[in-house]
Amino acid sequence: SECVSLSPMMEAVPAPPESERVCVFGTGDLGRSLGLRLLQAGYGVVFGSRRPHSSSSLLPHGAQVLGHAAAAQSAHLIFIAVQREHYDFLVPLANQLKGKVLVDLSNNLKKNQYPEANAEYLQSLVPGAEVVKGFNTLSAWSLQNGPSDANRQVYICGESVEAKQAVIAVAIKLGFSALDRGFLSVARELEDFPLQLFPQWRLPLRIAIGLSAAFFFYLLIRDIIYAYVTQSKDISFRIMVSLANKVCPIVSLIMLSLCYLPGVLASFLQLYRGTKYRRFPDWLDRWMLCRKQLGLLALGFAFLHVLYTLIIPIRYYVWFKATERTVSMIRENRTTQFDMTTAWRGDSYLSLGILGFGLYVLLGITSLPSVSNALSWREFSFIQSKLGHLTLLLCTAHTYLYGWNRFLSSSTYKWYTPPGYMLCLVLPSVVLLLKLLLITPCVDRTITRIRQGWERGADQ
Numbered sequence: 387s388e389c390v391s392l393s394p395m396m397e398a399v400p401a402p403p404e405s406e407r408v409c410v411f412g413t414g415d416l417g418r419s420l421g422l423r424l425l426q427a428g429y430g431v432v433f434g435s436r437r438p439h440s441s442s443s444l445l446p447h448g449a450q451v452l453g454h455a456a457a458a459q460s461a462h463l464i465f466i467a468v469q470r471e472h473y474d475f476l477v478p479l480a481n482q483l484k485g486k487v488l489v490d491l492s493n494n495l496k497k498n499q500y501p502e503a504n505a506e507y508l509q510s511l512v513p514g515a516e517v518v519k520g521f522n523t524l525s526a527w528s529l530q531n532g533p534s535d536a537n538r539q540v541y542i543c544g545e546s547v548e549a550k551q552a553v554i555a556v557a558i559k560l561g562f563s564a565l566d567r568g569f570l571s572v573a574r575e576l577e578d579f580p581l582q583l584f585p586q587w588r589l590p591l592r593i594a595i596g597l598s599a600a601f602f603f604y605l606l607i608r609d610i611i612y613a614y615v616t617q618s619k620d621i622s623f624r625i626m627v628s629l630a631n632k633v634c635p636i637v638s639l640i641m642l643s644l645c646y647l648p649g650v651l652a653s654f655l656q657l658y659r660g661t662k663y664r665r666f667p668d669w670l671d672r673w674m675l676c677r678k679q680l681g682l683l684a685l686g687f688a689f690l691h692v693l694y695t696l697i698i699p700i701r702y703y704v705w706f707k708a709t710e711r712t713v714s715m716i717r718e719n720r721t722t723q724f725d726m727t728t729a730w731r732g733d734s735y736l737s738l739g740i741l742g743f744g745l746y747v748l749l750g751i752t753s754l755p756s757v758s759n760a761l762s763w764r765e766f767s768f769i770q771s772k773l774g775h776l777t778l779l780l781c782t783a784h785t786y787l788y789g790w791n792r793f794l795s796s797s798t799y800k801w802y803t804p805p806g807y808m809l810c811l812v813l814p815s816v817v818l819l820l821k822l823l824l825i826t827p828c829v830d831r832t833i834t835r836i837r838q839g840w841e842r843g844a845d846q
């Protein structure tokens with residue numbers, strides 16, 4: 387660990403050297419934010435501009451503004467914060483740019499807009515310079531706000547190792563961590579990064595929307611349209627809370643089981659193949675990689691279910707029904723018996739739901755990077771796997787107990803369709819059964835050996 391010395395040695399530290407100069411071409415938002423950040427980090431900043439006199443008033447205080455040629459001559463490192471369409475102005479500067487490091491910050495509006503990457507195009511325009519692609523995943527906003535409030539990671543690529551090192555040094559001094567992704571041919575990939583909108587969330591979001599819509603219409607027909615058609619009763623108001631409080635937990639439970647299904651499938655695949663040294667099919671890999679997002683979305687739906695459940699007692703409909711029942715009992719001079727089974731059943735399913743939700747939240751919290759980074763791999767996998775399956779078990783038991791003996795009564799199956807909670811129990815039940823098979827001692831022993839590198843058929 388580092389320690390700060392407060393000894394008189396401090397006085398012997400030499401005065402900082404003349405601040406290093408870097409150049410920024412481009413006086414737009416990005417160029418100005420970058421210039422400001424460079425100034426704050428102690429660099430001397432020279433802006434290159436077509437009209438040095440008219441643009442100086444907008445630029446950060448302390449920066450110098452020169453014409454392009456003069457600015458290029460004044461520094462070794464030049465940031466190109468200009469759009470690709472305007473790169474032509476660099477061609478006549480070929481002499482001044484010879485041997486300089488040009489950092490291409492540009493992005494495009496859509497994928498495959500041009501045949502080659504912007505950075506490769508820049509290199510072809512100025513072959514005498516060393517082009518490095520980098521910083522393009524940052525926005526002017528995140529440059530201005532500083533590393534405490536924004537993304538710290540920058541990616542760079544380029545042909546020359548020295549040029550990349552010079553750029554990495556600047557990135558680190560600005561408070562970023564830089565990752566060298568390789569040669570300039572990777573530039574296109576880096577330029578596509580900012581165009582992706584929540585890439586790992588896309589599939590889980592589609593699943594959530596698809597399941598919600600499907601169950602919404604299914605329950606709409608079963609609950610509301612059925613009552614209207616068979617009894618001419620309009621109970622459409624129940625869409626708002628009753629229906630929502632079915633769709634949310636149903637989607638949540640299905641998505642939670644979708645988090646654990648791929649792991650179980652992968653184990654069976656390893657068991658079947660008798661080795662861990664073969665790649666999983668692509669679809670399984672992709673599915674495994676979006677488990678965290680699936681889980682977090684599922685947690686969101688569970689949270690909504692809990693909120694909808696908490697407001698049940700203050701609903702007008704519930705209050706009305708309860709009062710009506712009490713009044714009619716008084717009128718008819720009726721009493722009811724306390725039913726011990728109903729009490730046990732009600733309390734048990736609620737309690738299981740609460741315990742399941744508690745673990746659910748724990749899973750969600752430990753999947754956040756700042757928390758999971760503080761855990762060892764063993765702790766992380768204990769929580770995500772053992773407690774994860776326990777969560778699934780509790781939530782599934784909650785739903786089974788909620789269903790209770792209604793599974794057996796034929797009036798449950800309106801228009802021959804099963805209620806939503808029965809449908810949503812299929813997947814978690816399958817996952818739990820498969821998991822149960824996997825943890826039986828003899829299967830578990832084989833899986834453990836395979837994971838340790840043993841291969842079936844390799845012993846003989």
Ligand code: HEM
Pocket residue numbers: 628631632635636638639642688691692695736739740741742743746781784785788805806807810
């Ligand atoms: C149903 C309470 C957590 C899944 C219900 C119902 C209640 C309830 C009162 C019946 C709703 C109704 O009559 O319409 C709770 C409480 C929880 C909790 C108090 C925790 C604080 C969970 C969790 C899941 C879950 C974490 C898992 C995803 C379900 C399912 C149903 C249900 C699938 C059946 C929905 C249907 O009617 O079709 N829960 N629950 N619950 N709950 Fe929970």
